[in-house]
Amino acid sequence: MIGFSSFRTTRETGLAAQACIEKIQTLAHQANKGFSSPLYAMIDIADRLERDPQTARNIWVVRSNQQSGAETTHTRISAWPLRFSPQAHASEKPLLYLSSSVTSAELCALSSESAQRGIFCNDIETLSSNWPKGAHPWLPLWLAANPQCLPFDPASGAEARAIAIAALQSLYVEGRHGFYYMALHDDPNDFTGPMSSLSANQALKGMYKVSELDTDIQQPRVRLLGAGLALREVISAARMLREDWGVASELWSCPSYTRLARDANSAERWNRMHPGRLRRSSHLRDCLNTKDSPVIAVTGYAQHVADQIGAHITSRFVALGADSTESLPGEPTSGKTVDKHWIVTLALRALAQEDKIPQEYVEQAMRRYLLQ
Template identity: 75%
Template sequence: MIGFSSFNKTPETTLAAQACIDKIRNLAQQYTAGFSSPLYTMIDIANRLERDPGTARHIWVIRSNNQSQIDSCHPRINAWPLRFSPAARASEKPLLYLTSSATSAELCALSNESAHRGILCNDIETLPSRWPKGAHPWVSIWLAANPQCLPFDPASGAEAHAIALAALQSLYVEGNDGFYYMALHDEPNDFIAPISQLSASQALKGMYKLNEIDTDAGQPRIRLLGAGLALQSVVSAAQILRDDWGVESELWSCPSYTRLARDADKAQRWNRMHPHMPRRSSHLLDCLSADDCPVVAVTGYAQHVADQIGAHIQSRFVALGADSTETPPGKSLDKRWIVVLALRALAEEGAIAQTRVEQAIGRYLLQ
């Protein structure tokens, strides 16, 4: 059996990453002010980095999918040649892997192939499939359970842009271990406002607020959390709740429920082991511990992905995923179910009458 080592991190690795960061950062306005999708954003970033003579020699781009090919005589379709190349192993460069992988077995093979390094972008959600988000149900389990993987489900091109920059900084400038994963969809992000620098920073921690509501208006309030393409359904549900039921919704985009849960778990463990020290908080608690307003967390994956944060939510919590209702493959979560579950949570808190939940179920024919 042929043996080989992992890629070596050198000063040249940092210089290569910084060249890519500078190039991508200059494109920020294109993604933050416009309405580009996560898929378009990452393909455009890959194409620009490869076509620019100033960055082409500083990055490895692997294209194992069919949507992102550019004109090239020698396109890289896997990372194994890099593993066997003495020159490549001598000094690591940033690795951007564009793939269409539907199973955890495929993703496990890709992560081994790339030495558990790089930015792995999966566009399987854009292709026909019998599974929600185009991914086998074990994929979300593998992503959440893999300590080497930091998974994200960006809702917009701006979020994908911010995540790509953070991954380059963390992996190749700071030299941290592991790899980043992004699930990419191709729907434009015209359902949320352009992202600010502060929001981008908070998005990398797992969640950021999309709107402000009047807490003194006396209307029932709910917090709605959404990730990836499911955020569109969440925003639509908020509009229905306001127009039809007089409920105000505090909206949050959650690019990574897994990162939120890991951060909260880490803080909880530290507090248990250091009972006499000042307690540590987490980004999740910093965002959601202000009051006891109910929280509904929505994901296009199975419900367990959003459920990861449930143990740390201090108010009433409801998780909703593709397996929570009869969501057809390739379809977004039904916004009507989000409305009904939000009303039910408010009814259980005594904020509205239970009859309103029954009215909503009958109105939307969700028997």
């Protein structure tokens, strides 16, 4: 396995990354006129970076994925030649790796051959599979446990572009170790709308607010968190809670539960080791620092991915993943996804446990949505 010292991050590396960043920022301004899926956004970025003579020489693009792209081939390489390339060892260039890696073993091999460097984009959620999000159950465990990997599950093309820019800045301009990972779905629905610079910055920390609560309305309220394609079900559940049960929802997009958990764990560890110093907070605590309403965290992976943040939530917390519930009538057991009806029901149950709504609401929801 090649190590971090195999490639040299030089001034030329930073200039190459900056050229790519400027190109992607131009694409982002153009994309604000419409909306795209994370998969479309990243393939479009790869295609345009390859077509532009100013950026084509500044990036390695590796394509081992099953999605079609542009017909250009001049930078489509296997990562293996980077081991032997004097040019690569003299000055590192950004690496964009488009893959279809179902298992952690496959992804581990890809990251090893590229010295655990680069931006890895995985499109397996778009392929037929027996597993949630197309990923073998060990894959999300490997992502969360690998300290060199910063995993993201973007909900929209805007989130994917923001993550790509941040990765180029962090890895190749600032010279930090490790690699970024993005799970890509191909649903073009507009989950979050155009992203402000503040939202983009907070998304990179793990979560940002999609909609505010109406503080003038006195009604039961919950905070709903969703990642990736699961955010679509979260938004639908918020609508059902409002229209059918009189419950208000504060919506958050959470591109990385893992980053939120790592940041919160780091702050907690620092506070424990420095009891006499000013306590450190975390982005998760800053976003969800009140105890007045339950938090429902939803992921398209297994429940343990969202459960990572539970220890740092001060209010009632419920994690929901693709393995959290039984299949609905007529729903296939393979490749399960989270369902808006379960999100609604679990939100009602959390409110009932705090005596904010009658318990019979939960029983009515179970019957109404055929969940019994």
